[in-house]
Structure formats: structure tokens, C-alpha cells
Amino acid sequence: MIFDLTNTRFMTPFGIVLLAGTIAECLSQEKKVRYRRPSNRRTRQFLSGIGFNKFFQLADVEHKIESSHVQLRRLDSIDYLLTDQIVDVFSYAITMSDGLQGSLKLALNEIMTNVFDHSGSAKGCYVCAQAYEKEEIIRLCVADFGVGLFTRLKEKYSNLKNSYEAIKLAVREGITTRSGQEGGYGLSHIRRFIEVNAGKMSILTGDGKAVWNYGGLKTKLRKQTMHLPFSGTIINLEINVDRESVYFLINSEDEIF
Structure with a gap:
């Protein structure tokens, strides 16, 4: 299963928790999961800062959240x-x-x-x-x-x-x-x-x-x-x-x- 956020530029808390929970459910069922990060730099920084990347142990440069x-x-x-x-x-x-x-x-x-x-x-x-x-x-x-x-x-x-x-x-x-x-x-x-x-x-x-x-x-x-x-x-x-x-x-x- 591929979660493709390549063209994503904006995510609300609703989208973040829904995506995070869905990925976690797939992983718990031992399904093969691939994640494609946003190509937009600011979106990548935001997801890192909000804790999304750390949550899934994705290697990335930490971005301080406000x-x-x-x-x-x-x-x-x-x-x-x-x-x-x-x-x-x-x-x-x-x-x-x-x-x-x-x-x-x-x-x-x-x-x-x-x-x-x-x-x-x-x-x-x-x-x-x-x-x-x-x-x-x-x-x-x-x-x-x-x-x-x-x-x-x-x-x-x-x-x-x-x-x-x-x-x-x-x-x-x-x-x-x-x-x-x-x-x-x-x-x-x-x-x-x-x-x-x-x-x-x-x-x-x-x-x-x-x-x-x-x-x-x-x-x-x-x-x-x-x-x-x-x-x-x-x-x-x-x-x-x-x-x-x-x-x-x-x-x-x-x-x-």
C-alpha cells in the first residue's frame, strides 16, 4: 500500500491523525507500506515539526514546531x-x-x-x-x-x-x-x-x-x-x-x- 503525499501542500489535524492512524493500522497488520513524502519543502518541514516523521521513525531533519x-x-x-x-x-x-x-x-x-x-x-x-x-x-x-x-x-x-x-x-x-x-x-x-x-x-x-x-x-x-x-x-x-x-x-x- 502506497501513501503518496508528493503533491500535498497543506494538512489539517484531521488529515494528520487519519493518515497516521491508517498507516499504523496497516503496519500492525503486517501489510507492506510505502510512504512518499511531499515534494514541497515547507510541507515536509511542517510534518517533521508536528511529529509525523518522528512518529513513524522516518529519518529527517528536525524542524522546531511553534x-x-x-x-x-x-x-x-x-x-x-x-x-x-x-x-x-x-x-x-x-x-x-x-x-x-x-x-x-x-x-x-x-x-x-x-x-x-x-x-x-x-x-x-x-x-x-x-x-x-x-x-x-x-x-x-x-x-x-x-x-x-x-x-x-x-x-x-x-x-x-x-x-x-x-x-x-x-x-x-x-x-x-x-x-x-x-x-x-x-x-x-x-x-x-x-x-x-x-x-x-x-x-x-x-x-x-x-x-x-x-x-x-x-x-x-x-x-x-x-x-x-x-x-x-x-x-x-x-x-x-x-x-x-x-x-x-x-x-x-x-x-x-
């Missing part, structure tokens, strides 16, 4: 330092209260905990984030190659019919597959944060994809059906840079944004 990015990581367990780094990248874009920063860290930790507890992924999850100064946005992507939301949620919510319904259910507060335990706050908190920020959030799993676009005059939730199902789950966030406003919780006791 502090406004989070390098490509594969996690087998919760890494609290990484969630701190992600929130630091968010803080690069917006001014947040201490309460909001803490709530975001808890939400991100829960999202990744769900991967390790419920996704059935033998490879954990892949995480990457980038800041785009010209576009004034930050993108964060978390992906696993597990069984997907529909398969996991249907074990407890048997009335689910498809992956799209599973996605909509997953972002509701209190929805969890943990038996007799509280949970289900990660995605719901993140969605509310994205709404306040007028950003975007998309979730792809199985043959379903949902996109929440809070920009513009009307809020849009768009449904898509994928022609090629993805067995795991990908969460992609787009956050607007806004250094003029201050983002905070309604009050210090609130758990929502």
Missing part, C-alpha cells in the same frame, strides 16, 4: 500534561477564566477516557492541534480506530437506529455507557463551548457524520452519510480566535459554559 501547536500523539492512557497543553493552545486564541480552563480540561479528559474505556481500540487515540494565524482559528482533532459510537451506545440504548442518531445522543449531557456511574459531560461541555465561541464541531463515526456550525446568523446541524464507513470515531473542533472577549463559566459552581 508553541501554538500540539504535536501528533498516540495515547494509550490519559495524559494530563497533554490536556494542559491543549488548553494552553486554546488560551493562545481566547482569554479564559480559570474555571473555564478547568472545565475544559475535565471535558477533554473525559473524551479521552471514553476512548480507553469504551472504544475497543487496541491503539488508543491520536491527538493533534494546530493554530492558523491568518484564518484566526485553531483546529483540534481526536481520533480512535475502535468500534464506533453506534456499536458501543447500542449496548445500552437499544432503540438507536444508525450512527447519526448515536452521534446526536452522545453529545447530550449525562449520556454514558458506564453502568451505575456518572458521566457523559465531555462532548456536551465541548459542544457548548464551541457554541459560545461561534465555532464548529464535527463527529464522524461509522457511516454517519454530524457537523455543528455555530458561525453566521443561524445555527446549523448538518447530517452526512459516509460512502466509506469509518470503524472508529473522529472528533474535530474549530475554535475562533477572539482576544477581545473573556470566556468564563456562568458562575463558579456551574459545570457548563
Whole structure:
């Protein structure tokens, strides 16, 4: 199998984690894999700096990544330092209260905990984030190659019919597959944060994809059906840079944004 990036000039975190995870899956199945690097020098430097080349032990000259990015990581367990780094990248874009920063860290930790507890992924999850100064946005992507939301949620919510319904259910507060335990706050908190920020959030799993676009005059939730199902789950966030406003919780006791 050949992964040809010869003509690639630009990659978002979504593309980076999807490509990294796919290559890793192929390697784990002992498939023959070849990788053709981008011919564009700046793209090669970027992939090296974001950790892609090091991740696959590809020999290359190291290129220092900017502090406004989070390098490509594969996690087998919760890494609290990484969630701190992600929130630091968010803080690069917006001014947040201490309460909001803490709530975001808890939400991100829960999202990744769900991967390790419920996704059935033998490879954990892949995480990457980038800041785009010209576009004034930050993108964060978390992906696993597990069984997907529909398969996991249907074990407890048997009335689910498809992956799209599973996605909509997953972002509701209190929805969890943990038996007799509280949970289900990660995605719901993140969605509310994205709404306040007028950003975007998309979730792809199985043959379903949902996109929440809070920009513009009307809020849009768009449904898509994928022609090629993805067995795991990908969460992609787009956050607007806004250094003029201050983002905070309604009050210090609130758990929502």
C-alpha cells in the first residue's frame, strides 16, 4: 500500500491523525507500506515539526514546531500534561477564566477516557492541534480506530437506529455507557463551548457524520452519510480566535459554559 503525499501542500489535524492512524493500522497488520513524502519543502518541514516523521521513525531533519501547536500523539492512557497543553493552545486564541480552563480540561479528559474505556481500540487515540494565524482559528482533532459510537451506545440504548442518531445522543449531557456511574459531560461541555465561541464541531463515526456550525446568523446541524464507513470515531473542533472577549463559566459552581 502506497501513501503518496508528493503533491500535498497543506494538512489539517484531521488529515494528520487519519493518515497516521491508517498507516499504523496497516503496519500492525503486517501489510507492506510505502510512504512518499511531499515534494514541497515547507510541507515536509511542517510534518517533521508536528511529529509525523518522528512518529513513524522516518529519518529527517528536525524542524522546531511553534508553541501554538500540539504535536501528533498516540495515547494509550490519559495524559494530563497533554490536556494542559491543549488548553494552553486554546488560551493562545481566547482569554479564559480559570474555571473555564478547568472545565475544559475535565471535558477533554473525559473524551479521552471514553476512548480507553469504551472504544475497543487496541491503539488508543491520536491527538493533534494546530493554530492558523491568518484564518484566526485553531483546529483540534481526536481520533480512535475502535468500534464506533453506534456499536458501543447500542449496548445500552437499544432503540438507536444508525450512527447519526448515536452521534446526536452522545453529545447530550449525562449520556454514558458506564453502568451505575456518572458521566457523559465531555462532548456536551465541548459542544457548548464551541457554541459560545461561534465555532464548529464535527463527529464522524461509522457511516454517519454530524457537523455543528455555530458561525453566521443561524445555527446549523448538518447530517452526512459516509460512502466509506469509518470503524472508529473522529472528533474535530474549530475554535475562533477572539482576544477581545473573556470566556468564563456562568458562575463558579456551574459545570457548563
